[in-house]
Structure formats: structure tokens, C-alpha cells
Amino acid sequence: MLTPERQRLILQMIKEKSVVKIQELVDVTGTSESTIRRDLTQLEQEKHLKRVHGGAARLQGKLQEPSMNEKATKNLQEKQQIAKYAASLIEEGDCIYLDAGSTTLEMIHYLPNKEIVVVTNGLMHVSPLLEREITTYLIGGFAKHKTKAIIGRGALTSLEQYRFDKCFLGVNGVHSEFGYTTPDQEEALIKQKAVELSREVFVLSDSTKFSEIAFAKIADMHEATIITNAIDDDTLKQYKSKTSIKVVTS
Amino acid sequence: MLTPERQRLILQMIKEKSVVKIQELVDVTGTSESTIRRDLTQLEQEKHLKRVHGGAARLQGKLQEPSMNEKATKNLQEKQQIAKYAASLIEEGDCIYLDAGSTTLEMIHYLPNKEIVVVTNGLMHVSPLLEREITTYLIGGFAKHKTKAIIGRGALTSLEQYRFDKCFLGVNGVHSEFGYTTPDQEEALIKQKAVELSREVFVLSDSTKFSEIAFAKIADMHEATIITNAIDDDTLKQYKSKTSIKVVTS
DNA sequence: TCACAAATCAATCATTTTCTTTCAAAAACA
DNA sequence: TGTTTTTGAAAGAAAATGATTGATTTGTGA
Structure with missing residues (x-):
């Protein structure tokens, strides 16, 4: 990966996320920590960003982003953790189905620099993928x-x-009896078909969706691996008997 | 491979990818690393690109933009006139195919407030249509x-x-013998198919594309109605014998 | 508040990659 | 044929990279 290409990627991530950790940049670019640090030092000198402990932040010169409330920030962080883990499962040569939705959209930042093919039904996903x-x-x-x-x-x-090879879905409800659900029947049909067509299925869901039920059923518990964040032990045990769960920690 | 041909290829790759590695250029051109380096040195002196460690990068045109601006503005006005007229042809209940491209994109502003259905292959077209x-x-x-x-x-x-019911296409060349053409074979195939599937076909083209020929043929003259702007009488007569032309005036 | 552990940082060095320079062979030209 | 231009290969110089080390900062629990 060429230096300008890498630095453009860094700036783009900071533009979109306001702050970015060094480790994230290491994962995304596939280079070493040293190289990222050197890039950040240079980009800071060029007034393109501001270094902070642990990473770098966008410098607010022109327009200040409306500061998200605490919950939204927390949700975003959770989504990013889930998305990052999901992306790490992707291997060289994989053919991936990426469902529409905000969590799968986050995954794109973290996709490894490998030769993969992505199919999606998310209009918002296409531009970042092509980038x-x-x-x-x-x-x-x-x-x-x-x-x-x-x-x-x-x-x-x-x-x-x-x-x-792999399919990554967002859902609105995860329930031990009713399985995975979403409010829109039409979208559920697409997700169902994607499950049918995939060797491995992953559901990305933060813990707030556990025990929720939405209108349209997508699949049973056992048909997918859940990728989620903090969830209490009792709930975890209950679900673990029915499916495999990957719990991402902060 | 001739030197100008090789250098044009280099410039084209940089135009498309923003950055390109030396090794990629070696592979594509089939020449040696030394030759590529010499080309890059020369092209950099001529201000066509910027060399970077490992390859070359496109220079972002603060030098190119202003000169483009005047022409781009004029082009935009012409495009808008053409787009506006094309949109006025649409009737209640029509099913429309809207080709990808900047002129058809302009059409969306002018679409009538009628119950219509639009099918497109342009990613940029979807959001404004939904709006x-x-x-x-x-x-x-x-x-x-x-x-x-x-x-x-x-x-x-x-x-x-x-x-x-109606199909609106952008093209790169309009020629009385060779018909409508475009540089990309793949895109030409799509346009051809759209022509097949439509009751009426309209080609949106400013007058600068007349008598131009691009690589891949889309259709013969008589298969579409041309919507264009100012064009001299002789040329007009020449084309009028082969197809119907709507000339939009300022 | 303090001390301690963990994470992050800057500095350095060896290694790898890429660059420039140089030269001779090949090709184009007269 | 002799001359000029283009090309490819090689060697040493320069730049980028990744790992390591010890210093600094941050978070945590008493």
C-alpha cells in the first residue's frame, strides 16, 4: 500500500468517525504501528489532524459536529466493536454478503486488505466499498x-x-424461541434468502436486542452465529444452548 | 509498445486509481522498471502527475480546475437544457429507463410530479430519485x-x-454512419439491452459529440431520437435524414 | 492521594524496498 | 555503416518499514 493511499485512508476514517485509534488504523491498513505513527506525525504537521493519546482526532476548524449524546456515542462504540470483530472473520478469497443497515456499514471501515468479493443490498454501502x-x-x-x-x-x-462463504446480517430482535426478527416483511425475505445461500451466517446485534421480537421472522437461532457485546451470564447461558455466540468486549 | 502509447496508459491508470505502484505499471506495460521510472520522471516534469515513493499519484487540480470551470459551467447549462426538455417528454404512468451518467442525472431535477416508475443503473441517481x-x-x-x-x-x-415506455441514454459519440458509441464495451451492452426493451429511445447529447466515434457501438442512428442543443444547419440536415432530432435552444 | 499496572509513546536500529546513477546492449534512424 | 535514441541491468544511495527499547501517560484500586 502506497503512502499517499494510506494517508488518504487515515484522513477519510477521521473525517467519518472524528476520532480513530492507532490499532484500528493498523488493522485497516495492514501496516505496522510504527508506520501509522509516522503518518500521524506527518499529517499533524500538515495540519490535517490532531494527535491524541491512543490515536488521532479531526481538528474542528470549519464546522463543529453536533456532539452526540452519551447514549448515541456508546451505541456507536458498541457497533464499532461488533463490526470490527465481524470484519476480522473475513478471509482471503471470501465471497461475502453484506446486509443493509448501520452495523454492517460500520464493518466496511474494518474490512481487511484482502482479495474479497462483496455483494450487498445496501445502497449506502456501495460508495465506501468502492473507495x-x-x-x-x-x-x-x-x-x-x-x-x-x-x-x-x-x-x-x-x-x-x-x-x-459468509453472510453478515443486522436484525431487530433476537429471541431464544422466536429466533431472529425484523420489522419489515420484505427485508426479512431478503435476509432469509441470504441465509439460504451462505455457508456461514453471522448476526450482528448489540445486547439491547436480546429477548426482543419484531414482526417478521428471518431464521431460527441455530442458523447463525451471533456477534454481540456485553451480555449478562444468565442470558448468555440461555442462548448458548441454542447457538454459538461471540461476545466482543471493550 | 511505443513511448507515447505507454505514457498515455500510465496517465489513464493514474486517472482511474489516483495512485499506482511501479510494479503494476511494469506488469501492465510489459516493460522494465527503468523505463517506467524514466516515463514517470518525464511526466512529472510535464506536470501530469506526482511521483511518490513506490509509484505515482494524481496531482489534484488546483491548476486544472479553474480552466475547466468555465467550460464545465457552459457544459452544465447545456446539459440542463437538454435534461429539462427530455424530462418534459415523460407522461403520467410511464415506465422509464434512466441510464447512468451526468446528463440523465440532471433530468431528475426536472422530472414532472406524475406517477411514474424509474429503473436505472446509476448509483448516483437513486438518492435524488427517492428524495x-x-x-x-x-x-x-x-x-x-x-x-x-x-x-x-x-x-x-x-x-x-x-x-x-421510454429510455433516456447518454452517449460519447454520435456519427451518421457508425451510430451511437461509448468508450466502455460493458456499458454499451447495457445500453443496447435498454434500447431493445423500450418503446421509445432518446439519446441525450450535446453538439460537441456529433461526428465523434467512441470504441463500443450502442445502436444505429435510426433507433433513437436525439435530444441536443445548438448545431449548425448542414450537420443538422445530414443527421435529419437518418433520425429524428429535437434541438433545444437557449 | 498515592502507587502500581497497563497502555501508549518517541527514539533507535537493522532490514527491506525503492531510487538514482551509470553503462552497455539493442533498436531506430539517417 | 555510423549515429542517435531507447532500453534493461547493476550497484550504491536513499527512503520506508517493522521490531525493540526504555520513557511517558493513563487508568485503577487502595
């Missing part, structure tokens, strides 16, 4: 305004053209 | 970074699911 120079296919079909997802009958037939 | 609350379908397939268009075999089969 990362990842081979990207988009499902065809009806464009849903609210979630910027491609859905409908056309999307199903379009999806059937592909097979996946 | 206008227009029923939108996106073709599925490979996402091309440079033009933000969906292309490839999957796109063709995806497109075949639909039929259109």
Missing part, C-alpha cells in the same frame, strides 16, 4: 427510501444468482 | 467505481426483467 477498492456487486430491485435498501421480488431473483 | 418520492428500481450487478454505474452480465439479466 476501499473492493470488488462490489449490488442486488437489483426496488429501492426503499427509508432504509436505503434494495428489496422486493426482483431483489430475491437477483440474489439467487450468487453463493456466499 | 423526489419517485418509485425507483435499481439494476443489480457489478458496481463500477469510475462511473458509479452497475454493469456486467448480472446487470443484463436484471435489466431483462423490465419493459419501458
Whole structure:
């Protein structure tokens, strides 16, 4: 990876996330800590960012970002942890299905610099994927305004053209009896089909969605591995009997 | 491989990828590292690129932008006129195919407030269409970074699911003998298919593209109605014998 | 508040990669 | 044929990189 390419990637991540840890940059760029530090030193001298202990931050010169409330920040951090772990599961040569949704969108920052192919139904996902120079296919079909997802009958037939090594889904409910659920029937159909077509299925869900039930069922517990964050021991035990769970810690 | 040919290839790769490694250029051109280095040195002196350790990078045009601006503004106005007229042709209940590209993108501003359905292969087109609350379908397939268009075999089969009342295409060349052409073979295939599937076909082209020929043929003159701007009488007569032309005036 | 452990940092050095320079062979040209 | 230009290879110089070390900062619990 060439120096300007790497530095542009660093600036882009800081632009999007305001702050970024050194370790994140190491993972994303695939270089060493030393190199990242040297980049940060240089970029700071060029007034492109401000170094802080543990990483770097965007310098607020022009417009100040509305500071998120504490909960939103916490949710974002949790999402990032989950997304980061999920991304680490991807291997060279994998064909990936990336579901529409904010958590899977976070994954793109953390995707390894490997030769992979990504298929998605998320309109928001395409640009960042192409920026990362990842081979990207988009499902065809009806464009849903609210979630910027491609859905409908056309999307199903379009999806059937592909097979996946791994599939990463967002959900709204995780329940030991009712399985994985989401509010929109149409989106559930797409997710179901993606599960069918994948060798391994991962559900990305923060712990607040546990024991929740939404309208439309996607799959049973045992059909996917859950990637989640802090969850109490009793709940964990209850779910562990039905599926495999990866708990990401801070 | 001739020197100017090689250097053009280098510039093209940098234009597309922003940065390029020396080894990539060696592989692509089939020449030695020394030759590539000499080319890069020369092209840097001519202010066509910037050398960086390991390769070369595109120089971001503070030098190029202003000179482009005047022309770009004029082009934009012409594009808007053409786009506005094209949009005025759309009727209540129409099913429309909107090709990827900047001129068709302009059309979205001018789309009438009627119940219509739009199918597109342009990634940039989807968000503005949804903002206008227009029923939108996106073709599925490979996402091309440079033009933000969906292309490839999957796109063709995806497109075949639909039929259109009207189809609006951008092109790069309009020639009385060779017909409509575009530089990318893959994109040409999509445009061809769209022509097949449409009752009426409109080509949006400013007059500078007349008598130009690009690599891949889309269709013959008689297969589409041209929507264009100022064009001299002789040229107009020449083309009028082969197709119908709508000339938009300022 | 203090002390201690863990994380992060800057500085340094060996290694690897890339660059420039130089030279001779090959190709193009007259 | 002789001359000029282009090319590829080689060697030493320069730059970038990654690992290591010891110093500094941060967080934690008493």
C-alpha cells in the first residue's frame, strides 16, 4: 500500500468517525504501528489532524459536529466493536454478503486488505466499498427510501444468482424461541434468502436486542452465529444452548 | 509498445486509481522498471502527475480546475437544457429507463410530479430519485467505481426483467454512419439491452459529440431520437435524414 | 492521594524496498 | 555503416518499514 493511499485512508476514517485509534488504523491498513505513527506525525504537521493519546482526532476548524449524546456515542462504540470483530472473520478469497443497515456499514471501515468479493443490498454501502477498492456487486430491485435498501421480488431473483462463504446480517430482535426478527416483511425475505445461500451466517446485534421480537421472522437461532457485546451470564447461558455466540468486549 | 502509447496508459491508470505502484505499471506495460521510472520522471516534469515513493499519484487540480470551470459551467447549462426538455417528454404512468451518467442525472431535477416508475443503473441517481418520492428500481450487478454505474452480465439479466415506455441514454459519440458509441464495451451492452426493451429511445447529447466515434457501438442512428442543443444547419440536415432530432435552444 | 499496572509513546536500529546513477546492449534512424 | 535514441541491468544511495527499547501517560484500586 502506497503512502499517499494510506494517508488518504487515515484522513477519510477521521473525517467519518472524528476520532480513530492507532490499532484500528493498523488493522485497516495492514501496516505496522510504527508506520501509522509516522503518518500521524506527518499529517499533524500538515495540519490535517490532531494527535491524541491512543490515536488521532479531526481538528474542528470549519464546522463543529453536533456532539452526540452519551447514549448515541456508546451505541456507536458498541457497533464499532461488533463490526470490527465481524470484519476480522473475513478471509482471503471470501465471497461475502453484506446486509443493509448501520452495523454492517460500520464493518466496511474494518474490512481487511484482502482479495474479497462483496455483494450487498445496501445502497449506502456501495460508495465506501468502492473507495476501499473492493470488488462490489449490488442486488437489483426496488429501492426503499427509508432504509436505503434494495428489496422486493426482483431483489430475491437477483440474489439467487450468487453463493456466499459468509453472510453478515443486522436484525431487530433476537429471541431464544422466536429466533431472529425484523420489522419489515420484505427485508426479512431478503435476509432469509441470504441465509439460504451462505455457508456461514453471522448476526450482528448489540445486547439491547436480546429477548426482543419484531414482526417478521428471518431464521431460527441455530442458523447463525451471533456477534454481540456485553451480555449478562444468565442470558448468555440461555442462548448458548441454542447457538454459538461471540461476545466482543471493550 | 511505443513511448507515447505507454505514457498515455500510465496517465489513464493514474486517472482511474489516483495512485499506482511501479510494479503494476511494469506488469501492465510489459516493460522494465527503468523505463517506467524514466516515463514517470518525464511526466512529472510535464506536470501530469506526482511521483511518490513506490509509484505515482494524481496531482489534484488546483491548476486544472479553474480552466475547466468555465467550460464545465457552459457544459452544465447545456446539459440542463437538454435534461429539462427530455424530462418534459415523460407522461403520467410511464415506465422509464434512466441510464447512468451526468446528463440523465440532471433530468431528475426536472422530472414532472406524475406517477411514474424509474429503473436505472446509476448509483448516483437513486438518492435524488427517492428524495423526489419517485418509485425507483435499481439494476443489480457489478458496481463500477469510475462511473458509479452497475454493469456486467448480472446487470443484463436484471435489466431483462423490465419493459419501458421510454429510455433516456447518454452517449460519447454520435456519427451518421457508425451510430451511437461509448468508450466502455460493458456499458454499451447495457445500453443496447435498454434500447431493445423500450418503446421509445432518446439519446441525450450535446453538439460537441456529433461526428465523434467512441470504441463500443450502442445502436444505429435510426433507433433513437436525439435530444441536443445548438448545431449548425448542414450537420443538422445530414443527421435529419437518418433520425429524428429535437434541438433545444437557449 | 498515592502507587502500581497497563497502555501508549518517541527514539533507535537493522532490514527491506525503492531510487538514482551509470553503462552497455539493442533498436531506430539517417 | 555510423549515429542517435531507447532500453534493461547493476550497484550504491536513499527512503520506508517493522521490531525493540526504555520513557511517558493513563487508568485503577487502595
